[in-house]
Amino acid sequence: MPGLEIHPFSDEHLAAAAGLLAERHRRHRTAEPLLTDPGDFEAEVRALWEAEEASGVTGVRGEHVVGYVLGIRKEDSIWGDNVWVDPAGHAVAEAEDLRDLYAAAATRWVDEGRTRHYSVVPAADGAHLDAWNRLGFGQQQALAIREVPEAAMPEGVRLARESDIDALVELGPILPEHQGLSPVFSSVPRETEEELRQEVLDDLGNPEIGTLVAEMDGRVVGSFVLAPTALSSMHAGLARPADALLLAWAVTRPDVRGTGAGLALTEGSFAWAREHGYGTMVTDWRVTNLLSSRFWPRRGFRETFLRLYRSIP
Numbered sequence: 001m002p003g004l005e006i007h008p009f010s011d012e013h014l015a016a017a018a019g020l021l022a023e024r025h026r027r028h029r030t031a032e033p034l035l036t037d038p039g040d041f042e043a044e045v046r047a048l049w050e051a052e053e054a055s056g057v058t059g060v061r062g063e064h065v066v067g068y069v070l071g072i073r074k075e076d077s078i079w080g081d082n083v084w085v086d087p088a089g090h091a092v093a094e095a096e097d098l099r100d101l102y103a104a105a106a107t108r109w110v111d112e113g114r115t116r117h118y119s120v121v122p123a124a125d126g127a128h129l130d131a132w133n134r135l136g137f138g139q140q141q142a143l144a145i146r147e148v149p150e151a152a153m154p155e156g157v158r159l160a161r162e163s164d165i166d167a168l169v170e171l172g173p174i175l176p177e178h179q180g181l182s183p184v185f186s187s188v189p190r191e192t193e194e195e196l197r198q199e200v201l202d203d204l205g206n207p208e209i210g211t212l213v214a215e216m217d218g219r220v221v222g223s224f225v226l227a228p229t230a231l232s233s234m235h236a237g238l239a240r241p242a243d244a245l246l247l248a249w250a251v252t253r254p255d256v257r258g259t260g261a262g263l264a265l266t267e268g269s270f271a272w273a274r275e276h277g278y279g280t281m282v283t284d285w286r287v288t289n290l291l292s293s294r295f296w297p298r299r300g301f302r303e304t305f306l307r308l309y310r311s312i313p
Contacts, residue, residue: 016065067092222252
C-alpha cells in the first residue's frame with residue numbers, strides 16, 4: 001500500500017473531501033436516522049475552507065485523496081487562542097490517518113499561538129473517537145437528539161409571563177455557578193443582571209421561543225427555554241437536523257432537585273414542541289456535569305456528536 005502523502009488543503013481537494021464526508025455522514029445516519037442529509041457536502045466543506053484564518057491538510061495515497069482535516073478560528077474572547085475542527089472539518093477513509101493529518105495541521109496552529117484545540121466528532125464512530133483520544137483529546141460536550149413524544153403540559157408547568165422576570169433573573173446564575181463546580185470547572189463569562197433581564201424580555205417577546213417555568217408552593221423553581229436550532233452556533237452544519245427544536249437552557253433550584261420539577265419541565269417541553277409542530281428535539285450538555293450527563297440520556301436523548309478538547313501547554 002502506498003504511503004500517506006500530506007499536502008496543504010486547497011480548492012482542488014474540495015470535491016474529494018466532500019465525497020469522504022458524505023460517506024462518513026451516511027454511516028452516521030445509519031446509526032442515528034434522525035440526522036438529516038444536507039445534500040451538498042461540498043458546500044459544507046467549502047464554508048469552512050472559506051472561513052477567516054482557515055487552514056488544513058489533505059492526505060493522499062497514490063492518486064486518491066483519503067482524508068482531510070480543516071481548522072477554523074472562533075471568537076477568542078469566548079474560546080481563547082483556539083482552533084476548531086467542526087463536524088464537516090474532517091473525514092478519512094482510515095481512522096488512523098487522522099493522527100497523521102492532525103499532526104501536520106496542528107504544527108501550523110501551534111506556531112500561530114492557537115493552543116486550545118476543539119474537534120466535533122460523530123459519537124457513534126468508535127474508531128474515529130479512538131484516534132482523536134490517542135491524540136490527547138478528551139470529551140467536553142455532548143450533543144444529543146430524540147423524537148418528540150406525545151405529551152401534555154403537566155400541572156405546575158406553564159409559559160412564563162412578564163411578571164416572572166424577577167424569578168427568571170434569579171434563576172439565571174444557577175447554571176453557570178453549578179458549571180463552575182467540580183468536576184466541570186467551567187469559566188464561561190457570566191452575564192450581568194441587566195443583561196439577563198434584557199435576554200429574558202427578548203425571549204418572552206419572541207413567539208418562536210418557549211420559556212417554560214415550574215411552580216411549587218407559589219414560587220418559580222425552574223425554567224426550560226426552547227428555541228429553533230437556527231439560533232444555535234453549536235447545533236450547526238451536519239449537527240443541525242432539519243426542523244428540530246433546541247432545548248437551549250434548563251435549570252432548577254438546587255433545593256427542589258429530586259422533587260420531579262425537572263421531569264415536569266421536560267414533559268412540558270415535549271408538549272410545547274408538539275403544539276408547535278416539531279417532531280425532533282436536540283440538546284447538549286457538559287459531559288463532566290454529573291447531573292446533566294445522567295438526566296438527559298434517561299430522558300431518551302441519544303448522543304450524536306461529541307465535542308472533544310485538547311489544551312496544549
